[in-house]
Amino acid sequence: MAETKVLPIKAEDASLEDSLEASREAIDVPSPSFKGRLNLSDFAFSAPQTQSLRRSPRSLTPRVEPSDSSTSLATTPKLEALSSPSPSSAPLLKRRTDSSSSSSPSKKPRTPAGYAPPSKYAHLNELVDILEPNLLCVFIGLNPGxxxxxEGHAYSHPSNRFWKLLYSSGLTTRLMKPSEDRSLPKLYRLGNTNIVARPTRNGAELSKDEMDDSVAVLEEKMRACKPEAVCIVGKSIWESIWRVRHGRAIKKEEFRYGWQDESEAMGKPVEAEDGEWKGAKVFVTTTTSGLATNPTQAEKERIWRELGVWVDKRRVEKAAEAPEVVGGGAPEGALLN
Incomplete structure (x- = not known):
């Protein structure tokens, strides 16, 4: 192991170290302290003398004493509706609404059938009018389906309620079949015709001009057979007759179901002497189509029943005038079949 040699201290180094030690003792170095720079007592916790209670914001609102309506309305602050969405949320709500509506299946709109020329149904025969002189009532329909x-018989479609309404209203004493339509005059002194003779699939295939042009023919038919009354089976038929007579469309407040004014009699002659036929009374009733939902079925029954009561009353009066004949030449017992 190597021996460590200690070098002797030189005289100038010793004197320098002694002078440094003497200078340290001569300088009075204070101990570290924050006094004079930071007062710790300022940060000491001190409890408050009195503790104030926190009041509710509602209690801070000034109370408004009740007074007259003008004062209360002027002093009561307006409150904004909390339910109204903010402008930033409006686009989001709109997008959600649009997405929900677009997800639902859209129904294809039903396209109504347009006008059909007579050539389309030229292969079909026109319906034979059921008319005789001095009938109690003649039904005027739109046109044959x-x-x-x-089939060649009136109101033959199974969904049509014509024959059912005749029975429920008392116009017939039993439910008749379409094939029995020719026996209406003999059994019940009733008749049938249409404002337009040519057949179509539905009324939409007829034009208004075509219907209006047929009014004059209809008036002439009534003058020929002279019934006591006519029953207009459907609002559109009466609207057409009104347009021709008054030169304008009927107003909503002018239309009504039931008996019309005496001035609206069908087929009335220009001049009629006392005791002569002055035209047929007009009764407007609802359509009998099974597709029509307005008016309701109960309302249809009520309207048709009003006509049935009148016809039944006239039958009784006619029977009293000529007991041996009740129908158009038929025995009295025929009405009870």
Whole structure:
């Protein structure tokens, strides 16, 4: 192991170290302290003398004493509706609404059938009028349907309620079949015709001009058979007759179901002497189509029943005038079949 040599201290180094030690003792170095720079007592916790209670914001609102309506309305602050969405949320709500509506299946709009020329149904025969002189009532329909024209009997479509309404209203004493339509004058002194003779699939295939042009023919038919009354089976038929007579469309407040004014009699002659036929009374009733939902079925029954009561009353009066004949030449017992 190597021996460590200690070098002797030189005289100038010793004197320098002694002078440094003497200078340290001569300088009075204070101990570290924050006094004079930071007062710790300022940060000491001190409890408050009195503790104030926190009041509710509602209690801070000044109370408004009740007074008259003008004062209360002027002093009561307006409150904004909390339910109204903010402008930033409006686009989001709109997008959600649009997405929900677009997700639902859209129904394809039903396209109504347009006008059909007579050539379209030229292969079908027109319906034969059921008319005789001095009937109690003649029914005036729109025009024959395809099923009616094919079978050759009035109101032949199974969904049509014409024959059911005749029975429920008392116009007939039993539910008749369409094939029995020719026996209406003999059994019940009733008749049937249409404002337009040619058949179509539905009324939309007729034009207004075509209906209006047929009014004059209808008036002439009534003058020929002279019934006591006519029953207009459907609002659109009466609207057409009104347009021709008054030169304008009927107003909503002018239309009504039931008996019309005496001035609206069908087929009335220009001049009629006392005791002569002065035209047929007009009764407007609802359509009998099974597709029509307005008016309701109960309302239809009520309207048709009003006509049935009148016809039944006239039958009784006619029977009293000529007991041996009740129908158009038929025995009295025929009405009870």
């Amino acid at each position: 395809v099923r009616t024209a094919t």
